[in-house]
Amino acid sequence: MPVNKSAFLRYRIIDGCLTNTLHKYPSLHYIIEKIEEQLDVSLSASMFSKDLQQMKATYNAPIKFDKYHKGYYYTEPSFSIKEFPLTHNEIEALDMSTALLQQLKGTRIFQHFENAINKVIEGYRLSDILGQSQTQILQVEEPVRQDSSQWLEIILKAIVDKQCLDITYKSYEGSPKVHRFSGYLLKEYRNRWYVIGHSNLHNTVLILALDRIVTVVFSKSPYHTDASFLPANFFKFSLGITQLHNATAEQVILSFTPKQAKYILSQPLHHSQQILLQNDEELQVSLLLYLTTELTMSILSYGNAVRVLAPKSLQNSIKNEIKKMAALY
DSSP, rough: OOOOOOHHHHHHHHHHHHTTSSSSSSHHHHHHHHHHHHHOOOOOOHHHHHHHHHHHHOOOEEEEETTTTTTTESSSOOOOOGOOOOHHHHHHHHHHHHHHHHTTTTTTHHHHHHHHHHHHHHHHHHHHTTOOGGGTTTTOOOOSTTHHHHHHHHHHHHHHTTOOOOEEEEOOSSSSSEEEEEEEEEEEEEEEEEEEEETTTTTTEEEGGGGEEEEEESSOOOOOOOOOOOHHHHHTTOOOOOOOTTTTOEEEEEEHHHHHHHHHHHHHHHTEEEEEEEEEEEEEEEEEOOOOHHHHHHHHHHGEEEEEOOOHHHHHHHHHHHHHHTOOH
């Protein structure tokens, strides 16, 4: 829920009461009285309770009620939202972005953005708590390239508002083409953004890399709705960003060495991963996937710590790639 200015002022007063060392454990009545006096408003107990919950959600405020003293306090004595480095407008912008993405709740993109926003807030809080830049002791993954960031906002808005776009797109090979595009989903993979939607050029769902987009403008054409498109299922059998039309997912069986096994168990390769065999000699897992180049490259990245048991076609692909690699040396 976005933080409006009046709520922000109430939070500041509540914070002032909780950090006042001359009046510890302020009661509900005391805090409400202070708010009503300073803001010349009437505040109910239920609204006060909602304010406390919102302070916990927005600032991660460690507010607790002490039954013995019958009052509220911060479990972290040094905590104060006044020390929170984000301004009200910045917090409001973050909250508004979350509110916008609520319309996409249930999709992976909502969870990704919600986590990203929380990461920003927590990162700032950590730097303040520690009294030093968080980059000295805390590093998070940063995008290698920024080429696509300029298109994120307009494409996201178009998806939410169900507006058609005219996207000029240049693939790695060929000349630029204009797609009358109805976006359905934004997906980030390995620090690169993609938009999935219907293109009039091929009359089907396409995946466009945002860093290959030349221009984006709102189109006067109607938005194309595809009732068969389900965001949760579109990449169900994909490892990475590749999605094959009219393809059938196959059972992939891999055998990992005991040393590599603990990493595969702690961080599964795919949500379909199932354990077939686990002993002191190997770990066999089953995956239900499309046989794509990304799958081949992923398997090759494990070197001699993995062996493909099935299907035979994937075994052959791996063998051919290994032969080509060996020929380079």
